[in-house]
Amino acid sequence: MSENLNASADRSASAEETDSELSAFRQVVEWLANRNSFAIVGVFLALGLTADHFGVPEPADNILYLIGGVLPLVLATVSTTEDGYDHGLSNWARAKIIASQLVFMITPWGLFTQLLQSGGTAVAYIRHRGRPPNRTRKTPTTKFSVPVEREWTVTNGGITKSTSHSWGLVSQRYAYDLVVTDDDGDTHEGNGQRLEDYYAFGEPVTAPADGTIVAVEDGLRDHPEPGSARVEWRTWNIVGNYVVIEHDDGEYSTLAHLREGSVTVAPGEEVSRGDVVGECGNSGMSTEPHLHFQVQDHSNFWIAAGLVPQFRDIEVRRPDDRRADHDVYGTPDEAETLYLWAGDRAAGTEGGEPA
Known part of the structure; x- marks a missing residue:
């Protein structure tokens, strides 16, 4: 009996540790979800260029570029505690949204749209001298x-x-x-x-x-x-x-x-x-x-x-x-x-x- 109780206690402690780890992971995810997507892309682009410059073995640079392209799409599907609304997406639904967006992004019209979005955002910042309306x-x-x-x-x-x-x-x-x-x-x-x-x-x-x-x-x-x-x-x-x-x-x-x-x-x-x-x-x-x-x-x-x-x-x-x-x-x-x-x-x- 004592052995079973100890085993239960160990499992409970392990579950608490897992919950704590998940909570910490969730906090990191929410923190990233609240960051500027262009900044995230820029960070991983810079990391990829750095890895390529210093001769880090392949395919490290390409992986960094891929993360920079996909991560903002993933984070866009995350509901945070500040959102005020739980979108209730399953992981399977997230995967389908991300996959279809990736397909769009590699089409000629998708690439053009990305240029319009990034270029348009830059124009808006320039028009307002870096201080857009709030x-x-x-x-x-x-x-x-x-x-x-x-x-x-x-x-x-x-x-x-x-x-x-x-x-x-x-x-x-x-x-x-x-x-x-x-x-x-x-x-x-x-x-x-x-x-x-x-x-x-x-x-x-x-x-x-x-x-x-x-x-x-x-x-x-x-x-x-x-x-x-x-x-x-x-x-x-x-x-x-x-x-x-x-x-x-x-x-x-x-x-x-x-x-x-x-x-x-x-x-x-x-x-x-x-x-x-x-x-x-x-x-x-x-x-x-x-x-x-x-x-x-x-x-x-x-x-x-x-x-x-x-x-x-x-x-x-x-x-x-x-x-x-x-x-x-x-x-x-x-x-x-x-x-x-x-x-x-x-x-x-x-x-x-x-x-």
């Missing part, structure tokens, strides 16, 4: 409504580095991804293998404020494999079908991943807050139907710097109690204008009532 600098004068009808859930996005949609990509730094969920938090009916299974698919997308249409795209197909965790690697435009609206001078909103053939506006057309401009779709680089919404300081998606949108006439449900104590995001009952964060359920209001 929540206190170059804030938009326009107050935005949620660009949808009824209640939607924010699945990605925030205004701090740790909660950002894509901090390293300046144009998408303060972007949001929105979906429609049911009471159980599911985004679709059934097994989710059909576009029509998704509650968001085909839902109206509206102008978030008064403005003028400056650019549209409406001819890209909706990725026909939702729920597969594979992105549309064949698309030449990761934004998919989109509408860009100019609001106050130098303030633009982009509504992306719209349904093919659903755009109802054209460049030069005036729109009012709440006007329908298209429908939610699954075009571009999208794993399931959702709306990508961002505010930017230039009409061009690639060279723009993201602006921090403040929302008005909005009803927000924040089930996680820790949000109430978050100084940046405030509380829905007290704030005159609101920032959104992943996990929020948000709906526009008219006259104080849900739209």
